[in-house]
Amino acid sequence: MHLIWYNSVTKKYEYGSSVDFKSLKKTSDLGDALTILMEFTGDDKVLAHKIIGELNIAKSEPLMVV
Numbered sequence: 001m002h003l004i005w006y007n008s009v010t011k012k013y014e015y016g017s018s019v020d021f022k023s024l025k026k027t028s029d030l031g032d033a034l035t036i037l038m039e040f041t042g043d044d045k046v047l048a049h050k051i052i053g054e055l056n057i058a059k060s061e062p063l064m065v066v
Contacts, residue, residue: 001017001018001039001040001041002015002016002017002018002039002040002042002043002044002048003015003016003017003018003021003036003037003038003039003040004036004037004038004040004048004051004052004055005021005034005035005036005037006034006035006037006055007024007033007034008030008033008034008035009028009030009033012056013037013052013055013056014052015045015048015049015052017043021034021036037055038051
């Protein structure tokens with residue numbers, strides 16, 4: 001299984017295997033700063049990077065309060 005997660009320490013979206021995520025969570029002092037956003041049953045890097053790109057664009061847009 002592969003995941004997209006948000007790292008609130010680095011303020012970046014990341015993609016990797018569940019093993020990568022668990023390892024990062026164990027070695028990070030701020031394990032709670034990692035939030036899983038999406039799970040993939042296979043390794044679909046192209047789709048994951050498209051999603052991450054869109055998330056980063058959305059993150060950089062100013063918030064509009066209505």
